[in-house]
Amino acid sequence: MSNFKYKRNQLYCEAVPLKQIAESAGTPVYIYSYQSLVGRYKELKQAFASAHPLICFSVKANSNLTICKVLSEQGAGLDIVSGGELYRAKKIKVDPKKIVFAGAGKTEEEIREAIKAKILLINAESEQEVEEIDRIAGELGRKIRVGLRINPDVPGGGHRYIQTAKEENKFGISLKEAKELFLKKEKFSHLNICGIHFHLGSQITTPQPFVRALKKIVPLIQELKKKGVEISYLDIGGGFFGVANKFARAILPLVKGLEINPVRSKSRFMGTAPAEHQGTSNGVKLILEPGRFLTAESGILLTKVLYIKKREEGKRFIIVDAGMNDFIRPALYNAYHEVIPVVRKPLNPQPSTLSDVVGPVCESGDFFAKDRNLPLLKSGDFLAVMESGAYGFVMASNYNSRPRPAEILVKEDKFYLIRERERYRDLIRGELTMEGSPP
Numbered sequence: 001m002s003n004f005k006y007k008r009n010q011l012y013c014e015a016v017p018l019k020q021i022a023e024s025a026g027t028p029v030y031i032y033s034y035q036s037l038v039g040r041y042k043e044l045k046q047a048f049a050s051a052h053p054l055i056c057f058s059v060k061a062n063s064n065l066t067i068c069k070v071l072s073e074q075g076a077g078l079d080i081v082s083g084g085e086l087y088r089a090k091k092i093k094v095d096p097k098k099i100v101f102a103g104a105g106k107t108e109e110e111i112r113e114a115i116k117a118k119i120l121l122i123n124a125e126s127e128q129e130v131e132e133i134d135r136i137a138g139e140l141g142r143k144i145r146v147g148l149r150i151n152p153d154v155p156g157g158g159h160r161y162i163q164t165a166k167e168e169n170k171f172g173i174s175l176k177e178a179k180e181l182f183l184k185k186e187k188f189s190h191l192n193i194c195g196i197h198f199h200l201g202s203q204i205t206t207p208q209p210f211v212r213a214l215k216k217i218v219p220l221i222q223e224l225k226k227k228g229v230e231i232s233y234l235d236i237g238g239g240f241f242g243v244a245n246k247f248a249r250a251i252l253p254l255v256k257g258l259e260i261n262p263v264r265s266k267s268r269f270m271g272t273a274p275a276e277h278q279g280t281s282n283g284v285k286l287i288l289e290p291g292r293f294l295t296a297e298s299g300i301l302l303t304k305v306l307y308i309k310k311r312e313e314g315k316r317f318i319i320v321d322a323g324m325n326d327f328i329r330p331a332l333y334n335a336y337h338e339v340i341p342v343v344r345k346p347l348n349p350q351p352s353t354l355s356d357v358v359g360p361v362c363e364s365g366d367f368f369a370k371d372r373n374l375p376l377l378k379s380g381d382f383l384a385v386m387e388s389g390a391y392g393f394v395m396a397s398n399y400n401s402r403p404r405p406a407e408i409l410v411k412e413d414k415f416y417l418i419r420e421r422e423r424y425r426d427l428i429r430g431e432l433t434m435e436g437s438p439p
């Protein structure tokens with residue numbers, strides 16, 4: 001259920017009118033609903049309850065420390081893809097035994113930091129990386145759990161840029177390679193290669209790709225078990241979007257045979273964090289890595305109308321104060337986002353005309369909406385770009401020397417500034433003259 005709703009023709013986030021936030025914090029500004037974040041987490045947890053999965057929020061979807069902390073307080077772990085995200089995780093003191101680390105190009109430094117932090121699982125994406133992790137762990141005199149990211153060669157996801165599990169993509173290793181690696185795992189004396197990971201892509205709205213991937217991977221786990229190789233973690237990635245139950249209903253029966261939800265975590269360790277389960281011969285721990293699922297609908301981008309430009313054919317351009325540097329998804333993925341006015345006219349139906357909503361950046365790709373029927377707006381009106389809580393602020397840049405927007409978290413009738421709007425001086429921080437001094 002959305003927490004962005006009209007009341008008396010005013011758009012609210014929870015119990016706060018968005019207009020009030022715009023007037024106090026300025027625009028453009030990202031606004032998130034606490035109830036939505038927590039609600040989405042609970043929905044997912046409930047849908048998969050019978051398997052007691054470890055739910056690792058994919059930090060790259062929205063890395064704001066307060067957002068990560070809200071989810072972590074609910075029991076979520078984190079799915080990280082860089083040393084920078086590990087740094088964030090440490091800042092908010094997330095239990096390292098709830099952190100999993102993916103990425104096709106981890107550097108030596110990042111691997112070292114992850115081993116030192118004693119995270120739950122490094123998900124490796126090639127044999128060379130496995131060797132590298134083994135070498136670094138050896139140097140540090142540590143042992144680390146490793147999962148192998150398998151590329152199941154299954155299409156999934158929206159735009160082709162966000163499909164990640166076809167053979168032609170750079171991610172993961174083949175099932176065959178994975179099997180060979182598992183069978184010679186003793187060769188890597190500083191590793192416990194005990195996990196299987198896959199991540200199919202983003203914006204997957206039906207469970208089918210997961211079903212297809214699991215139908216390839218579950219038999220592999222069973223075959224490995226017969227050969228004496230125990231898999232302790234099955235990490236099925238993120239990318240699912242929509243209703244949690246729909247995915248749970250399709251996925252859970254497929255993993256049932258793996259002794260998921262082991263007795264140990266049910267009885268003796270009842271009530272402890274899911275990651276307490278270290279898993280050797282106690283069945284398989286299921287891990288989920290939702291990003292968009294948790295935060296997309298929990299956030300919007302609020303922007304102000306600057307100018308209205310009318311073309312002769314009747315079409316209008318609504319020029320707003322947010323640009324592709326603030327929110328790049330429409331430009332990058334041709335993503336569709338609903339754009340709605342923050343204050344509606346008390347008329348039904350609303351009079352409207354065909355409009356493009358565009359930003360101030362010097363690029364024709366700088367748009368949020370094309371050919372939409374939008375109400376008649378004027379300068380100073382506010383618009384909400386909906387479902388912008390995932391891959392929104394995190395992809396913002398300073399292109400055109402535009403300071404990045406502020407971020408606000410709403411909880412009930414209060415709102416909290418969780419990131420200050422950048423200032424001009426932030427734009428030049430770290431820049432140096434040829435003499436090596438600040439300009």
Ligand SMILES: *Cc1c(COP(=O)(O)O)cnc(C)c1O
Binds near residue numbers: 058079081240
């Ligand atoms: C991006 C990513 C996710 C999250 O994807 P969503 O579409 O936001 O759910 C999960 N796992 C990995 C490895 C990723 O790269």
